[in-house]
Amino acid sequence: MKNAPPRIAIVWRGDREARRAATPQNNRFHRIFEELAAVGLAPEPAVFNEEFADDVLEQLLAVDAVLVWVNPLDNGKTRKILDPLLRKAAEAGRFVSAHPDVILKMGVKEVLYETRHIGWGVDTRLYRTAADLRRAFVPTFLAAGPRVLKQNRGNGGQGIWKVELVGAPAGGATSISVLEAKSGSIVPETIELFDFISRCEAYFTEGGCIVDQPFQSRLPEGMIRCYMSEGRVVGFGHQLIKALVTPPPGSGSQPLQPGPRTMHPASAEPFRALKQKMEEEWTPEMMSALNIEEMALPIIWDADFLYGPPDASGNDTYVLCEINVSSVFAIPDEAPAEIARAMASRLRRSAMRL
Template structure:
């Protein structure tokens, strides 16, 4: 009997029609399909929605491995149904990347607090309840200058706020200026206590808020370091506009510049590459108790520029780690994803 190639399901969100019509060629993941096939694997689309979750579960239990691209928040939909489904698939012996439990360790904003003593960290506070937030944030904020608050799980800048004083408190209500990182947001002046009430929703279902100092070099841009397991597979450089106060007066909100992709070998990023591969990723794995085999097939770490060091060199501050749905990706990444997938299956079969 002839052995068939291992089946790899690629999961993304869509409706019933998208699931019916999906092929390896008619979606944004077509390069990944091509590279997986090139290394002798058999990739197949597995479009997901809560409406037909049982059908997707049946499909995933019949494959050898699952690669997932589904945002934590998407038009009001979450991963509340998907994550337990993926755990069931993993428990049945299928390789799942990224595993929901790995996402909860490294793909949430809490990782900024857990790793703040690493070289990429800064002064970071964590509030686990609304009461903790109300009690501890105000005195920190009033003496520490502009802060950035981040809900634990989200994407697209949702629930990430720059908060700064709008005026000097004079014994009454404290007026603040807040700006959300979500596209199209504009600054809003609001009473501090009212804003704290607004943030209480972020504590539902075990959520939390991470609190960090605003990085003054934000207008210089962000560097996205793309990783496959422990290896850097490319970089994306972008002038971001999120949390940058737009000019006053009429006009459209600030728009981000294009993300310019670079290969892993690009000269300007070799210091960051060395730190990610030789220092920061191993240290993160140790801190979070993540084994190398459990690292996501594709993930990225977003860095802002920190203060220059004593020699005038750049430092880097971790902004967030993306694991749930990392796309777009550098041109070299699909082949690295396929290589890592094939290697992982060979190791598990050994």
């Protein structure tokens, strides 16, 4: 049909039954379906699983654009099969957000190193091999105090460790305390430093790396998630997190539970300075540093910030601890409409280029 509305495939992970039964209404993305339809687009479910990857590819090649919500790690499954499908769809002229190549620039921990010169950066180191980690991390750690080591790709706090010195090196051994950020990590583990480094060797497989940042002492004050649609802030979420927070003595064997994430609109006064920084300075500087064009920015992404030391005037500073691109959800109430607006605008701009 000549005047048929553009088709938008919304991709998430599921099994065959989930794919068969999926409708625009019976999933957590229903608001996004509604808002896309409201701006004249035709969204459709595209449930993905490795078992029927060819069926998903056939569907993606028949639509105009693709929005993807699939974690990089999910119960042992990765995006090793999905990403080549998305690249094929993009090569065939379909707009894909987020494109796997953009994820490899923005949605990995290495971005913390590549953008360390931006105002959100701190003393950030990068290790590409276990030998690098042994040689360079040890003197930094012993001199600089508690650090946080992060594997390059992951989610849910997997492979993110707070590392703290327990006792001065004695007899060639250095005792450290380590605590992983993933859910269920309860109390720090005491381990010898080089034994821990050996444990981290798995993070270097398949071109992986480890990023090293100083531990932020204001972590108990919470994390601010800045939600972005392309280069615009579309809302904030503030949460008192418990990951990497050492439980108080006598707290027992139960893991500390994070507080609820409180959502705020983009206009929220407490985050006015952060919004201005993100839109006017930090996002353009990130695009320049990573060589990302405006048309390649994800339709939805977020930047997670911790509070840094107050500046000379007593104002809050912010330290980037992660960018999420692969599967950004939950989102503020205002975000679905912004996603739809951005998608409609992106398709119009693409059509004008033809």
